[in-house]
Amino acid sequence: NGEEEAHRELAAKLEPLLEENIQVLVVPGNHDIFHPNAATYFGEERKEAKQVSPEEFYEIYHHLGYDQSSARDPASLSYCYTLDEHRKILMLDSAVYEPSNYVYGTIKKETLAWMEEILREAQDNQEEVIVVAHHNLLSESRLYTTEVTLTNNGEVISLLNRYHVKLYLSGHLHLQRIR
Numbered sequence: 001n002g003e004e005e006a007h008r009e010l011a012a013k014l015e016p017l018l019e020e021n022i023q024v025l026v027v028p029g030n031h032d033i034f035h036p037n038a039a040t041y042f043g044e045e046r047k048e049a050k051q052v053s054p055e056e057f058y059e060i061y062h063h064l065g066y067d068q069s070s071a072r073d074p075a076s077l078s079y080c081y082t083l084d085e086h087r088k089i090l091m092l093d094s095a096v097y098e099p100s101n102y103v104y105g106t107i108k109k110e111t112l113a114w115m116e117e118i119l120r121e122a123q124d125n126q127e128e129v130i131v132v133a134h135h136n137l138l139s140e141s142r143l144y145t146t147e148v149t150l151t152n153n154g155e156v157i158s159l160l161n162r163y164h165v166k167l168y169l170s171g172h173l174h175l176q177r178i179r
Contacts (some may be wrong), residue, residue, distance in 0.1 A: 002035030003049040007060045014064060019174035024093025025091055028077055029134040029171065030105060033057055033097040054097065065091060071118060075110035080118050083130075088122055090115065092133035094150060096168075106151040112159060119163035131160065131168045140149070 014024050037137035038051045054077055058066060066072065071086070077093035095104035107115070108178070122129045136149050137156060150156055160168065 001037040001039065002032045002052050003038045003040065004052050004056065004060075006042075006048065007032070007052055007057070010148055011060050011064065018063070023065075023068065023081075025089060025132070026061045027091045027132065027134060028054075028057055028093055028095045028097070029067075030095050030101070030103050031116070033095060034101045034172070036101060071114075073111050073114040075108050075114065078111050078114065086126075087128045087130065088118070090118060090129050090131045092131060094135040104148075104151055105133070107133075107156055112152075112155060116159060116163075119165070123163050129163070129165055131165055133170050136170045137168045166168040 014026075017024050021040060032052065033054055034051050036051075038049045039046050040049045042046075052060070057077060066077075066079055066083055068081060069091075070082045071080040073079065073093070077095075079091050081089045081091060083089055092107060092111070093109055096102040096106055119129060133150075137153055137160075138149065
């Protein structure tokens with residue numbers, strides 16, 4: 001639930017991958033920033049733990065995609081990573097954590113404009129773009145029906161269709177589905 005200590009431990013666990021020249025790309029999910037349930041437990045005793053701000057999330061994970069990115073969105077923790085000369089990975093921050101943390105996800109209006117710049121440039125350079133975000137683009141589950149699909153998925157779908165994006169990867173549901 002976004003405890004600073006848990007973030008630092010995860011970043012440390014990912015370090016050996018970097019040492020093996022395996023690039024790791026991170027993007028926040030709905031539990032990661034300003035989570036109200038950040039806590040530690042000692043038996044039955046619950047103590048509040050330090051939450052992470054967007055700036056602190058970046059500070060912890062900057063070497064796991066952000067510093068290696070070819071472009072960063074000034075309005076969110078989204079960034080673009082150049083995979084090779086023909087492909088880019090667009091890592092979208094779909095989490096809503098300001099003014100506080102929410103389960104649902106959306107892509108900010110400013111981020112949509114930034115995305116369009118990235119997609120237009122990729123199209124001009126004949127590069128393929130893979131999009132990755134925490135929240136789902138489409139409704140994918142009969143079990144989980146609320147707060148899983150981007151609130152502005154219509155706008156995002158329209159933008160991705162306009163630039164012929166073929167792949168959008170997401171998590172959030174903790175289920176394996178292809179749609």
